[in-house]
Amino acid sequence: MSDNQFNRPIRVLVAKVGLDGHDRGARIIATTLRDAGMEVIYTGLRQTPEMVVNTALQEDVDAIGISILSGAHMTVFPKVMKLIKEKKMDDVLLTGGGIIPADDMAELKKIGVGELFPPGTSTQDIVKYITDWVHQNRNFN
Secondary structure, eight states, rough: OOGSSSOOEEEEEEEEEETOOOOOHHHHHHHHHHTTTTTEEEEOOSBBBBHHHHHHHHHHHEEEEEEOOOOHHHHHHHHHHHHHHHTTTTOOOEEEEEEHHHHHHHHHHHHTOOOOOOOOOOHHHHHHHHHHHHHHOOOOO
16 A cells, blocks of 8 residues: 555654653654655654643644653653543554663553664664554544
């Protein structure tokens, strides 16, 4: 299924939550997604989970990607997922990447978080995952 079968491009919010100031990976992903034809909203550094979800709701995004290197992933992702559920954004993918141990990735998947990508993941794998997920889970009518 090609992107031109939908009324609009896939919209992705890329965020850095908390005090983690390392945004190189987030910027690379944002650029990669944009180059793949997606609309990208990059919120910048030091966002709160509430800011991320409110922006995602306002921007009508298909996916939220959180870059996290601070070790706070077991706090950040559950909080964002809780807010997504509270706002009934059930058709929005929560994904991300960074330094996240495999056991923690498994725990986060159990609460509904999508794939989480460690450093070194092919950017094309990330593009394919988001594209495939959105095409399978969003209604673009």
